[in-house]
Amino acid sequence: MDRISxxxxxxxPISLDEMSRVRLMNRIDTKYVTTVSYLVRLLEMAGxxxxxxxxxxxxxxxxYTCYFDTPDCDMFTQHQRGRKVRQKIRLRxxxxxxxxFLEIKDKDNHGRTDKxxxxxxxxxxxxxxxSDFIRSHSHYIPKSLVPQVRNRFRRITLVNSLLTERLTIDTGLCFHNVSTGCERSLEGLVIIELKRDGNTRSPAGEMLHGLHIHPAGFSKYCVGMALTDRQLRQNRLKPRLRMIRRLLYPEQSYLRNNT
Structure with missing residues (x-):
């Protein structure tokens, strides 16, 4: 990480006050999953x-984030079943x-995120x-929501010169499940999220494509829950979990594929 610093x-630099001009509260999000070595190459290109x-x-x-859900994990279940219209409630x-902030994120069936x-x-x-805020913006009953999983990570935020897109880069991701007590770390994994208002040109998107890093859905909440509670159904998440293992432990993937 010294090289990244x-x-x-x-x-x-851009200040927090200047960042307020790039709110993008209603936006199109595209996520990418990669490793620290590729992040170094991306940053070298993006300056x-x-x-x-x-x-x-x-x-x-x-x-630091705490995600809330119902005791039977309804929000997780909706995501795991592939429902396009879904919601997350979290303390960030x-x-x-x-x-x-207490945040409510809605995803519509066109892939747009409204926070x-x-x-x-x-x-x-x-x-x-x-309670009043949740009742106004969610169909969930406040008293039915409980903390489910906590996570910590470090974030770098880049903004393009036209102030039309924001790139968040998350590293050092770790989880703690409130119910099971299980903890998992994904040190070495990098989650990049490109957030833009509409289909404007994205220099970062072009750089990622050039590095052969392609869009890949990644929900911190759902991945964190799947990694820390094996009792949850996670069939739809298995390809994502295999991708994580392949990126973090390529030698193990090689051995499995050649034995």
Whole structure:
């Protein structure tokens, strides 16, 4: 990661205030999954076209998230069944800027994401202070929601020069399941999400294509739940879990394919 820090120092910074002009609350999201070595190559290419978010001198930020779901994991189940219209409810803490939000993310059947959020009341995991907000924007009953899985990761945020797209790059991902107590780390994996308003040109998309990194759906909530609770049905997620193993442990994949 020292190499990544060094490359980021060559980017022109963009402040949090300037970032407010690139909200993209209603947007098209495209995710990519890769490894740190490919991230280094991407960052080496992106310095001319992109600026990096900087807060308090930091360009690689710490995030904490707690995902809520029903006791029978209805939101996870809807995703696992392949339902296109679905929702996630989470507490997101931006640790380096001392801010937190309760967020509701809706995905429609055209692949667009709409996110609504309100400032969090501290960083506790009591959902009830947000009851009115949840009733206004979700069909879930607030008292039926419980913490299911927590995650931590570090995020780099790039913005193109035209302020029409944002690229988030997540590393150091780890999970803790509230119910099972199981913990899993995906150190070495990189989740890239390209967020843009409509079908504008994406220099990052072109760079990723040139590196043979192709779109691949990845839900932190669903992957975290599948990795930390083996009792959950996860047939639809198995290709994604195999991809993770192949990226993180290529030598094991080679041995399986050649024995």
């Amino acid at each position: 060094s490359i980021l120092q060559g980017f022109v 001319v076209e992109y600026r990096v978010q900087e807060i308090g001198g930091l360009r690689d930020m710490s995030y 803490v931006y640790e380096n800027s001392d801010t937190a 609504k959020r309100i400032p969090a009341v501290g960083i506790g995991e009591d959902i009830m202070p947000y």
